[in-house]
Amino acid sequence: MTYLEKLHAIQQINQSWVCVGLDPDPQRLPVHVVTRYDEPVLPFNKAIIDATADLVCAYKPNLGFYLQWGAAGMIALERTIAYIPNHIPVILDCKTGDIGHTQGAWAMGLFDQWNVDAITVNPYVGAEAVLPMIGKRPDKAIYLLARTSNPSAPQFQGDLRDGTGLAAAVIETSQTWDVAGHLGYVVGATYPEELAVARQMAAHGNFLIPGIGAQGGNLEAAVQYGADSVAGPVISASRSVIYASGAFDFAEAARGAADQLRQRINTARGLQ
Amino acid sequence: MTYLEKLHAIQQINQSWVCVGLDPDPQRLPVHVVTRYDEPVLPFNKAIIDATADLVCAYKPNLGFYLQWGAAGMIALERTIAYIPNHIPVILDCKTGDIGHTQGAWAMGLFDQWNVDAITVNPYVGAEAVLPMIGKRPDKAIYLLARTSNPSAPQFQGDLRDGTGLAAAVIETSQTWDVAGHLGYVVGATYPEELAVARQMAAHGNFLIPGIGAQGGNLEAAVQYGADSVAGPVISASRSVIYASGAFDFAEAARGAADQLRQRINTARGLQ
Numbered sequence: 100m101t102y103l104e105k106l107h108a109i110q111q112i113n114q115s116w117v118c119v120g121l122d123p124d125p126q127r128l129p130v131h132v133v134t135r136y137d138e139p140v141l142p143f144n145k146a147i148i149d150a151t152a153d154l155v156c157a158y159k160p161n162l163g164f165y166l167q168w169g170a171a172g173m174i175a176l177e178r179t180i181a182y183i184p185n186h187i188p189v190i191l192d193c194k195t196g197d198i199g200h201t202q203g204a205w206a207m208g209l210f211d212q213w214n215v216d217a218i219t220v221n222p223y224v225g226a227e228a229v230l231p232m233i234g235k236r237p238d239k240a241i242y243l244l245a246r247t248s249n250p251s252a253p254q255f256q257g258d259l260r261d262g263t264g265l266a267a268a269v270i271e272t273s274q275t276w277d278v279a280g281h282l283g284y285v286v287g288a289t290y291p292e293e294l295a296v297a298r299q300m301a302a303h304g305n306f307l308i309p310g311i312g313a314q315g316g317n318l319e320a321a322v323q324y325g326a327d328s329v330a331g332p333v334i335s336a337s338r339s340v341i342y343a344s345g346a347f348d349f350a351e352a353a354r355g356a357a358d359q360l361r362q363r364i365n366t367a368r369g370l371q
Numbered sequence: 372m373t374y375l376e377k378l379h380a381i382q383q384i385n386q387s388w389v390c391v392g393l394d395p396d397p398q399r400l401p402v403h404v405v406t407r408y409d410e411p412v413l414p415f416n417k418a419i420i421d422a423t424a425d426l427v428c429a430y431k432p433n434l435g436f437y438l439q440w441g442a443a444g445m446i447a448l449e450r451t452i453a454y455i456p457n458h459i460p461v462i463l464d465c466k467t468g469d470i471g472h473t474q475g476a477w478a479m480g481l482f483d484q485w486n487v488d489a490i491t492v493n494p495y496v497g498a499e500a501v502l503p504m505i506g507k508r509p510d511k512a513i514y515l516l517a518r519t520s521n522p523s524a525p526q527f528q529g530d531l532r533d534g535t536g537l538a539a540a541v542i543e544t545s546q547t548w549d550v551a552g553h554l555g556y557v558v559g560a561t562y563p564e565e566l567a568v569a570r571q572m573a574a575h576g577n578f579l580i581p582g583i584g585a586q587g588g589n590l591e592a593a594v595q596y597g598a599d600s601v602a603g604p605v606i607s608a609s610r611s612v613i614y615a616s617g618a619f620d621f622a623e624a625a626r627g628a629a630d631q632l633r634q635r636i637n638t639a640r641g642l643q
Contacts (some may be wrong), residue, residue, distance in 0.1 A: 122473070122476075124472075124476065124578060148444035156513045161469070161473055161476075162478040163467065163469055163473050163474070163477035164473070166476075166480035166481065166484070166485070167476045167477070167480030167483075167484055168447040168480070168484065169449060169480070169481045169485065170442065170445045170448070170449045172480075173442045173446075174442040174445075176442070177441060177442045192469075193468055194467065194468055194493070194494050194495075195435065195466065196466050196468070196495075197433070197435055197466055197523060198519060198520070198521035199463075200396075201394070201433055201435050201436070202435070204394075204396065204433075204435040204436045204438075204439045205435035205439070206433060206437065207439045208439030208440070208444075209438065211439075211440065212438070212439055212441045213438070215412045221466070221493045221495050222495070222527060223466075223468075223493050223494070223495050223516055223519070223525065223527060223528070223537075224516070224519045224521055224524060224527075224528075225521065225523030225524060225525075225526035225527055225528075226523045226526060227521050227522070227523045243493055244496070245468060247495070247496045248470070249470035249471060249496055249497065249499050250495060250499070251496065251497030251498045251499050252496060253497075254497035254498060254544060255494060255495060255496075255497055255537060255540060255541065255544075256495070256496075256497075259403070261393050265495075265527060265537055268527060269527065272526065272527075329406065349635065356464035
């Protein structure tokens with residue numbers, strides 16, 4: 100099964116384009132979870148996964164939020180990935196972008212050892228960041244940073260509407276690369292007009308769309324331009340879902356926030 | 372003590388600009404180490420560190436090479452960093468480049484929890500990749516990818532000699548950022564003429580220079596343009612040192628290769 104087939108299947112089953120970011124922040128984990136467990140990351144994640152697994156199309160842990168707990172955090176990440184039901188894609192957000200044999204090591208680690216379905220990749224070093232990873236892995240996917248969701252994104256990425264900046268070059272050039280796996284793109288919902296341009300430029304690339312939750316991106320644009328010919332976009336929210344409540348009801352509140360986002364998306368899709 | 376002071380001190384003590392990359396590759400670790408230990412990474416690294424600690428100015432573990440061993444690799448990384456003598460800077464090569472609060476998590480993890488002195492950062496997302504990390508940490512450093520050493524580097528980075536491409540914009544723009552820690556640059560020795568331009572553009576940035584070993588970069592250019600006003604460059608070699616031999620004499624051979632590189636550099640510096 101290809102990555103896109105797996106993604107499309109769960110999008111149909113759960114009627115959802117929502118991806119929940121699993122980013123355990125020591126400052127924001129519920130106090131009663133932190134005080135109850137020596138290692139609170141895994142129990143927190145399990146509660147969030149249990150509460151949302153029928154509402155999402157993917158989970159997206161961000162590597163940085165696990166590294167900050169030291170090696171213990173990485174053990175929690177390993178166990179979190181193992182705990183996520185097999186039919187739900189895991190996208191590891193690590194924005195890696197190394198060269199040649201080093202990127203091969205990242206691929207071996209993340210795809211083979213950690214068993215994630217997709218990762219985010221930074222294209223700064225060129226094709227060598229991508230080819231060693233999915234050149235030979237048809238069931239895996241890479242989401243290449245194209246247009247990130249942050250305020251200083253235009254600093255080096257330029258404006259996609261010009262068609263001349265870095266983000267435009269990344270989308271254009273990367274589509275000529277010979278990859279066995281799926282090559283998708285990260286395009287932030289905080290730049291809705293550029294999202295439309297990105298979809299024109301990359302008709303068949305799946306989009307991972309951050310910026311909808313705490314960053315206030317444009318949900319309608321994400322829905323309108325997000326879908327490709329096979330699957331819907333992966334619309335990601337983290338803080339607005341997993342920290343919807345810091346009290347005893349945190350898992351229930353996360354479920355509520357995920358479902359609300361799912362329904363907003365489905366309304367924009369004309370599904371309900 | 373600032374990062375540059377720490378770096379300069381060890382460069383004087385060991386008379387060395389050599390940085391050894393600690394990249395444990397399952398395909399290349401000595402067979403007798405792999406068969407003797409369930410977890411061979413830490414014993415291998417300890418042997419390399421013991422054999423070279425009086426010949427180097429820094430150690431540079433690459434995150435990808437530890438992730439590929441799963442959580443066990445991350446425990447080995449934590450212990451490797453703890454094992455490196457305190458007066459030798461540790462540069463974690465992770466090429467991270469996330470945004471805002473996520474990059475803050477990376478900083479907390481790598482600088483506070485993992486206790487590394489410097490890390491490599493990918494500037495694709497703009498200033499937000501750097502400011503949350505060393506905006507307030509005077510004893511830490513970031514090496515921003517400017518001109519990477521790989522063959523496809525020009526694909527998006529352009530040519531520094533033109534002064535108009537991405538790498539030029541990164542060096543130029545980043546020098547206007549208000550940081551408390553040190554902002555240095557990764558500039559590959561495989562592009563010697565651009566190394567000269569980078570030094571002109573960033574007179575006070577410390578350079579981390581890869582590409583000297585297995586990649587065949589230009590040692591003389593690295594020496595000529597590497598040094599800044601405070602310290603010498605960090606000239607990094609990995610495979611050519613740590614896998615100089617795959618037999619029982621691997622540590623001794625690594626010492627020999629590190630010393631040979633050190634002497635070649637010192638000869639080019641006119642020291643001996």
